[in-house]
Amino acid sequence: DGGITQSPKYLFRKEGQNVTLSCEQNLNHDAMYWYRQDPGQGLRLIYYSQIVNDFQKGDIAEGYSVSREKKESFPLTVTSAQKNPTAFYLCASSMRGGGYYEQYFGPGTRLTVT
Amino acid sequence: EDQVTQSPEALRLQEGESSSLNCSYTVSGLRGLFWYRQDPGKGPEFLFTLYSAGEEKEKERLKATLTKKESFLHITAPKPEDSATYLCAVQENTNAGKSTFGDGTTLTVKP
Numbered sequence: 001d002g003g004i005t006q007s008p009k010y011l012f013r014k015e016g017q018n019v020t021l022s023c024e025q026n027l028n029h030d031a032m033y034w035y036r037q038d039p040g041q042g043l044r045l046i047y048y049s050q051i052v053n054d055f056q057k058g059d060i061a062e063g064y065s066v067s068r069e070k071k072e073s074f075p076l077t078v079t080s081a082q083k084n085p086t087a088f089y090l091c092a093s094s095m096r097g098g099g100y101y102e103q104y105f106g107p108g109t110r111l112t113v114t
Numbered sequence: 115e116d117q118v119t120q121s122p123e124a125l126r127l128q129e130g131e132s133s134s135l136n137c138s139y140t141v142s143g144l145r146g147l148f149w150y151r152q153d154p155g156k157g158p159e160f161l162f163t164l165y166s167a168g169e170e171k172e173k174e175r176l177k178a179t180l181t182k183k184e185s186f187l188h189i190t191a192p193k194p195e196d197s198a199t200y201l202c203a204v205q206e207n208t209n210a211g212k213s214t215f216g217d218g219t220t221l222t223v224k225p
Contacts, residue, residue, distance in 0.1 A: 004157075035215075042118075042201060042215035043158075058212065090157050100205075102148055103213065105157030 003027065004106035006091050011111045013085075021076045021109045023091035032074035033092040033103060036060060043090060049074055050096070078111065085113045116141045116206050120216035127192055127223050135187040135219045137202030145207040147185050149178050152199045152218070161187075161200075192223045 004025045013019045025032065031050045035043040045058030049068040063082025068074050074093075078085045088110050092103040117140040127133055139147065146165050150158035162171040164180040171178045175196065177188040187200055199220045203213040 033213075040217070042120075042217040043203075043213075044215075045212060048212065092157075100146060102160040102163055103158075104160065105150075108155070108157050110155075 004091060004093055004104060006089075006106035006109050008109060009107065011109055013111070013113050015113055016080045017113075018077055018079050019085075019111065019113075021078065021089055021091075021111070023074045023076065023106060024072055025074075025091075025093045025104075025106075026072060027093055027095075027104060028071075029093035029104070030071070030096045031094045031101075032068065033094075034058075034064070034066065034074065034076045035090045035092065037088045037090060037108075046076065078113075085111060087111060116204055116214040118202055118204055118214050118216035120200075120202055120219050122219060123217070124220045125222070127189075127221070129193055129223055129225050130191045132188070132190045132192070134189070135200055135221070137185040137187070137216055138183060139185070139202075139204045140183075141204050141206045141214075143207040145205040147180055148203045148205070148213065149185070149187055150201040150203065152201055154199075158201055189221070192221070194223045194225050197221055197223045 007022045033048040034046040047066040049055035065077045090108045091106045094101040094103045119138045121136045149161040152158040162178040167182045175190050179186045199218040201218045202216045
């Protein structure tokens with residue numbers, strides 16, 4: 001079955017701790033994305049990558065970091081510098097970047113920081 | 115800066131009562147407009163891509179249309195299983211890979 005997996009589904013952390021969210025895809029897609037969704041709101045872009053070893057900041061990158069060492073993987077680290085980290089995080093991929101292709105989303109990780 | 119506004123925020127329909135959802139957008143040059151469906155607690159699921167004004171796409175009870183300023187998602191004779199949040203997203207032709215999403219319309223269809 002081709003798709004995107006995110007783990008874990010629920011994550012709880014104490015304030016001040018860094019946490020890494022996993023995203024893996026077996027669709028052979030070049031481009032991958034990370035979004036944040038807050039209640040009643042749409043998706044806001046954190047980071048995106050169109051090719052291995054390259055990534056760009058989205059609209060709300062402050063307090064987050066990413067890496068793209070393999071085509072299949074695009075982990076997101078939520079650092080202690082992120083002021084409001086509690087949110088629903090979604091990873092997505094598309095065949096290529098450039099805006100012509102639809103995005104496929106994972107099931108999401110709900111992060112709660114207390 | 116790209117802007118996407120969806121209306122209404124919430125829509126309640128009786129089963130079989132047709133209606134439309136609106137997505138108004140502002141971009142300097144549209145590369146593509148995308149519709150997604152999102153069920154509670156899950157990731158969005160792709161529905162349609164529209165590339166140019168006048169284009170229409172259909173899937174079961176859903177039909178998406180596009181003008182130069184807005185897109186409509188028409189729902190004909192909806193069923194309770196159509197209940198979900200519908201998200202609209204646009205990609206500008208100068209911002210490779212970046213999508214701007216609207217806040218969505220939450221549709222509830224009562225039996």
